[in-house]
Amino acid sequence: MxxxxxxxxxxxxxxxxxxxxxxxxxxxxxxxxxxxxxxxxxxxxxxxxxxxxxxxxxxxxxxxxxxxxxxxxxxxxxxxxxxxxxxxxxxxxxxxxxDIDPNTLCxxxxxxxxxxxxxxxxxxxxxxxxxxxxxxxxxxxxxxxxxxxxxxxxxxxxxxxxxxxxxxxxxxxxxxxxxxxxxxxxxxxxxxxxxxxxxxxxxxxxxxxxxxxxxxxxxxxxxxxxxxxxxxxxxxxKYIDDIITNRKKTSETYDTLLENRVERPFISGDVQYNYAYYPVIFETEEELLHAKSQLENNDIESRRYFYPSLNTMTYLKNTISCPISEDMARRILCLPLFSGLNDEDVERIANIIIGEKINEFAHNRRSRLHRV
Ligand SMILES: Cc1ncc(COP(=O)(O)O)c(C=O)c1O
Incomplete structure (x- = not known):
């Protein structure tokens, strides 16, 4: 696992x-x-x-x-x-x-x-x-x-x-x-x-x-x-600098493997980042759920973080609509990231995500052709 x-x-x-x-x-x-x-x-x-x-x-x-x-x-x-x-x-x-900025998610x-x-x-x-x-x-x-x-x-x-x-x-x-x-x-x-x-x-x-x-x-x-x-x-x-360096390396490996395949939050060049998480944004919630279950089938955990959008909590007195946050919460998934995660596993995870994207593309294409 x-x-x-x-x-x-x-x-x-x-x-x-x-x-x-x-x-x-x-x-x-x-x-x-x-x-x-x-x-x-x-x-x-x-x-x-x-x-x-x-x-x-x-x-x-x-x-x-x-x-x-x-x-x-x-x-x-x-x-x-x-x-x-x-x-x-x-x-x-x-x-x-x-509501949040759709680029930084803040x-x-x-x-x-x-x-x-x-x-x-x-x-x-x-x-x-x-x-x-x-x-x-x-x-x-x-x-x-x-x-x-x-x-x-x-x-x-x-x-x-x-x-x-x-x-x-x-x-x-x-x-x-x-x-x-x-x-x-x-x-x-x-x-x-x-x-x-x-x-x-x-x-x-x-x-x-x-x-x-x-x-x-x-x-x-x-x-x-x-x-x-x-x-x-x-x-x-004593180890925090090494921990952050390791996380940076793993994140960059994901970046290379997933380039142009998934959307990611925007981090400006003014930021010296800590690589705390590796979130990816899917085009639809359906696509996210497919990817998550494919990862699970391969014994890989991922996390819908954050889901749901906090303005929708049932125990709140007042409801305020935040469409960007609600949409993002449905489409964002955090992939495994920790010190000691090896490159082969990162590659396996990325291939599953890419595979899902290819399947999704093929499925959309088939259904478009079918409609024609
Ligand atoms: C954004 C954010 N705020 C607050 C907390 C709460 O921290 P703790 O679990 O240490 O109580 C967390 C925990 O994950 C968090 O992610």
Whole structure:
């Protein structure tokens, strides 16, 4: 079976070495040595002013919303993982969906202003597959309308835009370090705050039950992560450049094999990409479903990511139509991509996709001839 993703694991002895120290210190959680070291190393690697390591990428989003004290409408993207929307709902805010740019698949900045009302407080946008949103236009709009900007950067670890860390844009960015991500700590996430000390203090407080010493200052939550998770992060961080290089190589092999056969999201030359996913866009949902089942018949996993479009979730109070996102969600499929996926398997996968395209072409041609 070829999985759609597979976690990177560091040499076992490197993890064992760090973990064995915990048997001496017996400090397993609550802002221990490894958590603090990981935060420092991440700040340096990502070139960001402050990084708060938390339990996962979903709680990072919730804390971002809480720490900015948002309570009303948040403009957001319908093309993302479900946690982008549910974190807004869990914070009792109202998601207002704005359709996506068909090229980058990120929120379309040209459609944001028409969705702004007197209740709008923020924009929460996702750098989909690690492809940057139009951060400059979003900043312009946010300034003009006095809105906060949160980026769900769960996919964007290590991405640079015009030579700068993508995480330097917006007021806050959140990361996921789930095992499926290029950089992971098994479970985990982080909040990157660009707003300075006041918000730093708020995040630190909220992450740890809202108390400082013996003072219960605010209603916080337990968003901490453990020394075991942080130790995995410290081990994996040493390999992240190699991991990204491997993923780049595999993606380029797919690119060569699939050239002109499938549509792909657009990534501008200003982006230093992290190769977090390899999504391909089919002409129709039917074609996608054929390809997916052919892959399955060959013991190859693929993932409809993201499907369905988040604006269509049945538990939402208001339905807003987002035709581009809905169409894209029906036609996009992520192919296997992970460190250690070999070229022969990539070729097998690409041949199945191409085979499907050829079959589809032949089928369309036959039915056209038949009609004639
Ligand atoms: C875009 C996006 N946001 C948020 C999350 C949630 O992250 P976590 O699984 O660490 O809670 C994910 C997870 O895959 C994601 O892809």
């Amino acid at each position: 070829i999985p759609v993703t597979q976690p990177f694991l560091p040499p076992k002895d490197e993890y064992d070495h760090l973990i064995s120290r915990l048997w001496d210190s017996k400090w397993l959680t609550n802002n221990g040595v490894y958590v603090r070291q990981l935060e420092e190393e991440l700040e340096e690697y990502l070139n960001v002013p402050s990084c708060y390591y938390v339990g996962n990428g979903t709680i990072a989003l919730q804390l971002a919303i809480q720490s900015l004290k948002l309570k009303n409408e948040i403009i957001t993207t319908p093309f993302s993982f479900v946690a982008t929307t549910t974190s807004i709902l869990w914070e009792n805010c109202e998601p207002v969906f704005v 929120i379309d900045p040209n459609k944001i202003e028409e969705a702004i009302t007197s209740n709008t407080e923020a924009i929460l946008a996702t750098h989909v597959y690690g492809i940057p949103c139009d951060v400059e236009r979003i900043e312009e709009i946010a300034k003009k309308h006095h809105l906060k900007v949160i980026y769900d950067a769960a996919h964007a670890f290590g991405v640079r835009y015009k030579g700068e860390s993508l995480l330097q844009f917006g007021d806050i960015s959140t990361l996921s370090f789930h095992a499926t991500k290029p950089f992971h700590t098994v479970e985990g996430g982080a909040i990157i705050n660009n707003m300075g000390e006041r918000v730093d203090n708020q995040i630190a407080l909220l992450r740890s039950f809202g108390f400082r010493g013996d003072d219960y200052v605010t209603a916080g939550i337990n968003a901490k992560n453990s020394e075991f998770h942080a130790a995995m992060g410290l081990c994996n961080l």
